[in-house]
Amino acid sequence: MELTLHVWRQKNGQDSGKMVTYKARDVSPESSFLEMLDQVNEELIGKNDEPIAFDHDCREGICGSCSMMINGKAHGGRKGTTTCQLHMRSFKDGEQIYIEPWRARAFPVVKDLVVDRGAFDRIISKGGFVSVATGGVPDANAIPISKEAADLAMDTAECIACGACVAACKNASAMLFVSAKVSHLANLPQGQPERLQRATHMVEQMDKEGFGNCTNYFECEAACPKQISVRSIAVMNRDFLKASLLHQEPVGKA
Amino acid sequence: MSWIVRLQKSSLGSKYIMAITGAGLFLFVIGHFAGNLLLYWGQDAMNAYAVELHNLPYGALWIARGGLLIMVLAHIFIAYRLTFQNRAARPQRYQYEATLQASFASRTMPYTGTIVLLFILFHLAQFTFHLVAVDPVQLDPQGREDVYSMVVHAFQSPVYSAIYVVSVLILGFHLSHGLSSMWQSVGLNHRKYNLAFRKLSPLLGWIVCLAGVSLPLAVLFGLIK
Numbered sequence: 001m002e003l004t005l006h007v008w009r010q011k012n013g014q015d016s017g018k019m020v021t022y023k024a025r026d027v028s029p030e031s032s033f034l035e036m037l038d039q040v041n042e043e044l045i046g047k048n049d050e051p052i053a054f055d056h057d058c059r060e061g062i063c064g065s066c067s068m069m070i071n072g073k074a075h076g077g078r079k080g081t082t083t084c085q086l087h088m089r090s091f092k093d094g095e096q097i098y099i100e101p102w103r104a105r106a107f108p109v110v111k112d113l114v115v116d117r118g119a120f121d122r123i124i125s126k127g128g129f130v131s132v133a134t135g136g137v138p139d140a141n142a143i144p145i146s147k148e149a150a151d152l153a154m155d156t157a158e159c160i161a162c163g164a165c166v167a168a169c170k171n172a173s174a175m176l177f178v179s180a181k182v183s184h185l186a187n188l189p190q191g192q193p194e195r196l197q198r199a200t201h202m203v204e205q206m207d208k209e210g211f212g213n214c215t216n217y218f219e220c221e222a223a224c225p226k227q228i229s230v231r232s233i234a235v236m237n238r239d240f241l242k243a244s245l246l247h248q249e250p251v252g253k254a
Numbered sequence: 255m256s257w258i259v260r261l262q263k264s265s266l267g268s269k270y271i272m273a274i275t276g277a278g279l280f281l282f283v284i285g286h287f288a289g290n291l292l293l294y295w296g297q298d299a300m301n302a303y304a305v306e307l308h309n310l311p312y313g314a315l316w317i318a319r320g321g322l323l324i325m326v327l328a329h330i331f332i333a334y335r336l337t338f339q340n341r342a343a344r345p346q347r348y349q350y351e352a353t354l355q356a357s358f359a360s361r362t363m364p365y366t367g368t369i370v371l372l373f374i375l376f377h378l379a380q381f382t383f384h385l386v387a388v389d390p391v392q393l394d395p396q397g398r399e400d401v402y403s404m405v406v407h408a409f410q411s412p413v414y415s416a417i418y419v420v421s422v423l424i425l426g427f428h429l430s431h432g433l434s435s436m437w438q439s440v441g442l443n444h445r446k447y448n449l450a451f452r453k454l455s456p457l458l459g460w461i462v463c464l465a466g467v468s469l470p471l472a473v474l475f476g477l478i479k
Contacts, residue, residue, distance in 0.1 A: 206265065
């Protein structure tokens with residue numbers, strides 16, 4: 001296959017950046033999108049040009065590193081697929097492909113297609129965990145969990161924090177990511193003690209990071225490589241509402 | 255009180271306000287259109303309804319108007335604040351824009367909302383404040399304000415009728431996203447009820463708006479004289 005790539009090139013955070021056109025020649029339809037980029041980079045290195053920088057790690061769809069807009073669609077827009085799992089057979093010979101980094105104020109571009117997703121880490125550090133006392137190993141089945149609850153929790157625990165939801169959202173909102181974590185722990189008994197404060201603190205941090213708001217476009221759900229449902233956003237909306245209306249700090253005895 | 259200020263500023267608090275005020279405003283639209291359908295029952299029914307509305311006990315009309323004004327202002331203020339925040343959240347747009355499943359109605363809410371706002375201002379200036387495009391107030395044979403003739407005469411103009419038909423259809427379009435979206439915003443999303451949330455709610459919006467649209471058309475085509 002022969003393809004024309006229009007790739008966003010940007011030296012660093014200060015550079016204004018621009019689209020640069022490259023030819024990708026002799027691309028095998030069996031190669032993955034990242035392997036195709038590797039091939040283009042080999043050629044660039046051979047010509048003493050700067051290779052295209054992009055994030056990648058596991059290349060099997062579980063790490064959430066690879067992140068790029070391909071023809072305006074996060075991870076290329078194929079259902080339940082990350083960029084590394086996207087194969088060139090999904091494209092036509094001679095096709096023009098536009099490759100851009102995630103665009104969000106909260107995700108500043110580091111270089112070319114690489115963005116800083118530290119905002120997600122800061123949101124997780126505000127409540128995306130359960131506090132457990134360390135000590136002896138607890139009995140495996142000491143806390144009963146129904147199969148349904150475990151499955152619901154797993155549906156959202158699948159989130160790989162790739163940021164496709166933010167990239168696809170017309171408002172650059174991070175609601176699907178944040179709600180996936182809120183909903184994951186809200187479905188488990190271990191998540192109950194910190195449930196309301198988790199929703200409050202994570203949403204507060206999300207707002208601070210400068211993500212947009214949810215308009216219920218549901219683009220995030222369609223773009224999510226783990227197909228996480230917007231039902232989780234409803235769970236977060238519910239928990240945050242409950243926390244806002246009912247939560248009170250301990251004030252001591254009368 | 256500080257928690258209320260914090261809540262309305264937060265992303266989710268803003269959504270609750272949009273959903274609740276939107277639902278309240280839709281209830282008003284239902285009541286307003288239901289009253290206006292009395293146009294089909296003739297001059298006496300319409301004018302008697304207008305008098306009764308003004309004579310509601312305990313100043314109910316003014317309480318309703320006050321509540322309505324608060325809801326409208328909150329809905330508009332939060333909508334524009336959200337829109338500016340959303341624009342700011344993506345300072346650099348994509349060169350290649352694509353949409354996977356976001357509906358056209360959902361993507362045009364700020365625009366359809368603004369058109370509806372302009373329409374409401376025109377509508378108030380015309381029928382409430384009698385500032386534009388309306389005859390001086392006349393009295394009917396019983397000595398009541400002749401609301402019926404005022405409305406019928408205005409709708410006999412194809413231009414004014416067209417403004418009403420197009421604006422109310424745009425309202426229906428605005429509601430087609432708003433009425434399905436408001437449930438999700440307050441956390442209601444459940445497989446058992448999503449048919450009602452996502453399909454029946456917007457359908458109700460369209461039914462109400464089409465009933466409203468029928469009025470200028472009925473006048474224009476001579477069904478109401």
